[in-house]
Amino acid sequence: MIATPRKIKALKFGLLSPAHIRKISEARIVTADTYDEDGYPFDGGLMDPRLGVVDPGLKCKTCGSRVGDCPGHFGHIELARPVLHIGYAKLVYKILRSLCGECSRIKLADDTLERYRLRLRRARATGQQFDKIVDELFKTARTTKICPHCGVDTSEIKFDKPSAYIEVSKDGSKTRLSATDVRERLEKVPDSDAEILGFDTDVSRPEWMELTVLPVPPVTARPSITLESGERSEDDLTHKLVDIIRINQRLNENIEAGAPHLIIEDLWELLQYHITTYFNNEVAGVPPARHRSGRPLKTLTQRLKGKEGRFRSNLSGKRVNFSARTVVSPDPNIEINEVGVPDAIAREMTVATRVNERNIEHLKKLVARGPDNYPGANYVERSDGRRISLKRIQNPEEVLDKIEPGWIIHRHLTDGDIVLFNRQPSLHRMSIMAHEVKVLPYKTFRLNLCVCPPYNADFDGDEMNMHVIQGEEAIAEAKILMRVQEQILSPRFGGPIIGGIHDHITGAYLLTKKGSLFTKKEVATLLYLVGYDGEFPEPTIVDGKELYDGKSIFSLFLPKDMNLSYKAKICKKCEECVEEKCPDDGFVAIKNGRLISGVVDEKAFGAFAGEMLDHIVKDYGTDEARKFLNTLTRVALFAIMKYGFSTGIDDEDLPTEAGERIEEILDSAEEKVQELVGAFETGVLEHLPGRSLEETLEMRIMQALSEARDKTGSVAGEYLGMKNSAVMMAKTGARGSMLNLTQMAACVGQQAVRGERISRGYVGRTLPHFKLGERGAKAKGFVRSSYKRGQDPLEYFFHAMGGREGLVDTAVRTSQSGYMQRRLINALQDLKIEYDNTVRGSDGRIVEVTYGGDGADPSRTDWGHIVNVKKIVDRVVRSRT
């Protein structure tokens, strides 16, 4: 029977009533066995043929359909005694507490009840949540002692987790309420009261939370698998149902035989256990039911819950076609918009292209080449929708002649196709961007280094995913909205997130620093390499030779009318800035497209920081910015290769004199610490406001030691100039920081755990090498040596303590922030800005009248500010003169 599709008018959720369970049931299940010796299922057994078919070739006894068409049918088990549905244990408890044990009315006066009824009805009508109102009712009702309806002094009820309720009468005697008792009380609740408890009495009654009939899911929901040995292995749910039937049967027999109360109670308890674990095998306080092998059973709740559950794994997330995944590696020679796709992948992945008069010749050629010759095709689809695999076809000529407009050819991926490229975790929109395919040899995806920051990718084995877009609209949309060049500006801070990294920065610095000169031959090579098509720059004459200044080479790639000035990354932040006359070239000035002063470093075109790049995207558009990045990175790499650049351990070599000065600084710092400790012990140390004496001492010591470390750093810095590769990288922002260099060359500094000097270990001291109560620098984890010199064993140990904390923190932080992000995204995912500028949910409810209060797209703002007045004034002034 094929069901006719009908439109859904409304959905209502409720509890299954015993009558309904029997109504939908096709078979009453009474036998705990599944198959007999011949392999036929028992009638009335758990694999009853009326519950659906799982074996191919057989017809369903109920609906007559075959495997795949038969959806399966429910059965039922009649329970000997009522049993609590564990999912409602808490709710039943809340309800029992607000009911009168005698008359089963809510322990509230009639007028109060009416008020609640009104509020509930209003909330229901307006679609608001009413669980809070019901919770409030539970709270007030449970504190009432005397029932206002029958005047009985009610007794208190305790919840004995996980599934028992105990009544405590006034004399303190405890009686356990059996499931039958509970069910009786719930049965007596009038519909009018049930409504106030939050029940929609048309579809749910409180007593239905105590099961008297258990639905048995169709066999299709718990298929048994036949092992290679011919042995049958049943689903976990079937195992659990077997247990339930067995105990239910024993309970029935014992009741009929009039067995002693104790035995019946025990069996009843056991039945409760089995039904509880059938619903949820991870209930607190209930030992999980296990398989013979010791593995906990996967029961109903476990099927649905969590990351591997039905919802997150099968409904919110599905596997997709037209996708590929492999390792990524860098390629500085492809454009930022491109992605290098291995030829093997290009052969496997296809784009469905509809045949028309204009492309028919081209597509026919592809079909003729077949699935194995690279630019070819894998499938053809006829106008009637029939697919023909070119892999299986014997003579392609036959198909070739039949191809006509209207057919669809699944052709291989070729250069220029638009694909989506993604790296997990997909935390922001730049985690999935549209790239142009460039088919390359070998087996890795290749990407331009400038797109590493948005994906947060590196090449230590990272893998990325690619999705081929099918359909013209989708391709157009991806190209307009998702292309890499459209994502240069991040909506997170209104600046570029795509930009130069590492060697790009060093290279650009080497190119543009003072005294960087190139021969005509070098310049010609460079300009040819980046495809420059224009005039040669003006040469400068040095010692009678014609040489070319790095700044003028760089200027060739700037827009001709560009004007900009900012302080470079290497700027020393002098009190008085002499701007263009800066001796360190720390002030960048561009006038009419010429770099007048300053060096090009991280602040120019680095990801997260590039002022120059930012200016170009915002004033000249994404096309110009893409070209700028593509050429500039290549120019920078040319420069760094021309100079030659490397760093090694000898970059941290310091002259003896420097070493002596560092020792001196550290000696005096340790002395200072001793002084502070002395002052503390004699009681002359003065309190800092709001701190205890001990805290004051610790703070002062930490301060003194960190000051000392910084001082050693600047001493080291004095001896390591800008000629030093490591310093160059740190100062230009290419990689590393001056702090890193300080720790390598001069002094590692204080190790901390929980923001304090290391204090735990032995009683009163960190290690047995120190005196009790010693507070000196060394005793509390101050590492005097540098990484290069190496640590003594005690320093090494303290350093490991501090390092461990860092690792634990990152591990904890990522999991916490990941879950926080998940919750936020779940709450915000379908908000959208409507045409009237309001931010609304999918049901039209307003969240904000204007997005962000000002309707501004943060990625179009100037680093988060809506206007940059200085920039505008500058531009206007310039246009006037």
Added chain:
Amino acid sequence: MVDVLVHEMVPTHEILGEKEVEELLDRFNVTTVQLPIILDTDPAIKGLEARIGDVVKITRSSPDVGTSFAFRVVTEL
């Protein structure tokens, strides 16, 4: 009790008149159900003597955004 409305960090709250509410609902083509809510127990509402169902206009200002408005319907729990 401290009147929170006087504090400089608390934005201005005012009850909209019947006509203004009508205009507002008309402007955004919504019913009051679709507007954000504010609880009648909210400290900023208490001093206003607002009744359930009233629409409160909140005027905020910040250096970056300038003046912005929000509209909320007074609701009990």
